[in-house]
Amino acid sequence: xxxxxxxxxxxxxxxxxxxxxxxxxxxxxxxxxxxxxxxxxxxxxxxxxxxxxxxxxxxxxxxxxxxxxxxxxxxxxxxxxxxxxxxxxxxxxxxxxxxxxxxxxxxxxxxxxxxxxxxxxxxxxxxxxxxxxxxxxxxxxxxxxxxxxxxxxx
Amino acid sequence: xxxxxxxxxxxxxxxxxxxxxxxxxxxxxxxxxxxxxxxxxxxxxxxxxxxxxxxxxxxxxxxxxxxxxxxxxxxxxxxxxxx
Numbered sequence: 001x002x003x004x005x006x007x008x009x010x011x012x013x014x015x016x017x018x019x020x021x022x023x024x025x026x027x028x029x030x031x032x033x034x035x036x037x038x039x040x041x042x043x044x045x046x047x048x049x050x051x052x053x054x055x056x057x058x059x060x061x062x063x064x065x066x067x068x069x070x071x072x073x074x075x076x077x078x079x080x081x082x083x084x085x086x087x088x089x090x091x092x093x094x095x096x097x098x099x100x101x102x103x104x105x106x107x108x109x110x111x112x113x114x115x116x117x118x119x120x121x122x123x124x125x126x127x128x129x130x131x132x133x134x135x136x137x138x139x140x141x142x143x144x145x146x147x148x149x150x151x152x153x154x
Numbered sequence: 155x156x157x158x159x160x161x162x163x164x165x166x167x168x169x170x171x172x173x174x175x176x177x178x179x180x181x182x183x184x185x186x187x188x189x190x191x192x193x194x195x196x197x198x199x200x201x202x203x204x205x206x207x208x209x210x211x212x213x214x215x216x217x218x219x220x221x222x223x224x225x226x227x228x229x230x231x232x233x234x235x236x237x
Binding site: 080 | 158161162214235236237
């Protein structure tokens with residue numbers, strides 16, 4: 001399931017709902033992304049996430065579908081927030097549920113790596129020197145590429 | 155054709171979206187960018203470095219050679235920085 005929302009989410013409540021009643025689930029892996037108060041040695045006071053409504057939902061659904069084709073997942077969840085956030089605020093939740101831990105761990109990392117470079121979000125940080133758009137990082141591109149291209153295109 | 159701009163492209167061009175009717179010789183994304191650059195200084199500044207621009211046609215990420223035509227939704231934006 002995917003959700004794109006302005007509001008915060010309750011990690012405990014979301015995990016309780018994930019795969020509810022499915023006794024074949026042996027492990028759930030969770031990633032929660034937070035707003036940091038530092039970026040490249042510069043203090044960050046707030047961050048605004050802009051996104052491409054419509055394409056965002058489509059891209060996240062495709063990424064989730066890709067993970068479920070690659071690993072035997074019993075359930076999965078991606079929640080991504082947009083709007084103005086402050087240090088310590090939650091940005092994203094990725095959770096994967098599987099019979100065994102390897103699939104849950106691997107697919108969770110895959111989802112985070114891919115959504116960073118494939119879901120149309122852009123971060124604008126506010127700091128002491130004013131506001132600036134966050135540049136994409138070569139390491140993020142590399143991490144996403146490490147999972148190879150779309151299975152469909154292979 | 156509808157064009158959307160995001161992040162610093164939106165700021166440099168001064169628009170979030172617009173309806174355009176490019177001439178018939180504009181058949182792909184590359185041609186559309188070249189046509190846009192001739193429309194004003196804001197566009198030329200925004201599209202100055204193609205390596206920093208990504209594009210989607212009808213909400214699918216595509217390359218510069220992808221065809222565009224009447225009725226398409228084309229979006230220009232910097233590399234994504236979500237997560």
